[in-house]
Amino acid sequence: MQRAEEDAGLAGKVTLISGGGAAGDGIGNGRAAAILLARAGARVLVADRDLRLAERTVEMISAEGGTAAAHGGDVTSEDDCRHLVEAALDRWGRLDLLDNNVGIGSRGNVVDESVEQYRRVMQVNVETMFLLSKHAIPAMIKTAQGGAIVNISSISALRPRGLTTYTTSKAAIIGLTRAMAVDHGRDNIRVNCICPGPMYTPMVYARGMSEQARANRAKASLLKVEGTGWDVGHAVKFLLSNFARYITGQVLVVDGGVTLQAPERESQEH
Template structure:
């Protein structure tokens, strides 16, 4: 006998995936989530600062028979966040899900970090989620009578290893997630957070690329002794957005292969 948990509730729904592009054919957290949602029948609006990166994700989805569209925008600007939400509703008539992936890194200590850089990291890593949620939540309530949001944080927020500005921003994402979960539970909107560990993604491998020795060291930091990828985060996003997680909100899901069980790893965590 089937219960409500047997239906993932993703088919026919509409999702925005911010930061849904990735370099080349690489699989970042956002691209993986977009592809996996589309495979489950969700219509996905893939947003990225670089339209070409978003379009590549859309091409990959359409090659599998999924439904998606690309959107370019700077999500540090409120007007462009509103335009993104409006674009999803205008195209498909509703909005059910928001996956907030946008983020940048920073390595300075509180002494070394320049105030302008601190403000920039907080703006990109936290304010974009605030602004997108600010416009997505009313659209979810109006068009779908509820919805679900996933914000991407980091295990650095749970096991600080320096990187003061980055760590502060990712800790703020957890606070934002849990506060929104309380504020909007009455609106039938769930808000959860994922803290990735040392995932191998195009963002991590940018520039000259990560050496095999560095990748091996990152894998060794896991109790499973394997390397995480964007797909691992994408599966977590799809689960938290689905009906399978219908009674989960304000939760911080750690996807790190057990890295945080062994204490901080300065060179391997994200």
């Protein structure tokens, strides 16, 4: 009988993960996905604007016997996106999977937000996924005869709490995901989206967070537990695996039931 990991079809697959680093030894969404995919036998190109953070992720993977390489790159640059795809091809000769994981926050409304900040958030949260996919998809078609892509959005796209620019960008990711799924299903490429809830990740706690704030976030969940980068990482791994072979254009909500609660029960940015 085959092991479950072998059935997942991830062994030997080449995966590109943007935003795959994290501060220190913290576990962000991208780092968790990279580690979990490597454990399943995938070969992972970990990309991050800060090469040192990507290298730390690779060290963690290598310590477990996995296969990974680090590459610096700013995915707001089309040239850098092209180079990331080329780096995967140069090293392993193919590209099968893509995890679009880069994003930033913003708390402004349409009156308070500057035009410059609005454009920056849309660039980082949406345009980066467009650019990296633009160069990854032809490689998937040519070298792997298909593949799978996961885009990371937020539950703010499903239940807006204000945060207009951030929410708009995350909603755009859902539209981008569904349109890409329609356009590239004929190329045997699946495209799905994950909407995380309030996860305890380095990006969140780097701004400072009290134990009371963490407790409030947990209470916002029906399960009364706090989400972590591992929860998102497992969802990414599932959607990129053969277990999701008949799933495309869908939104997977990973929030412990937060979106089923009354809005006033929720706190902190997702």
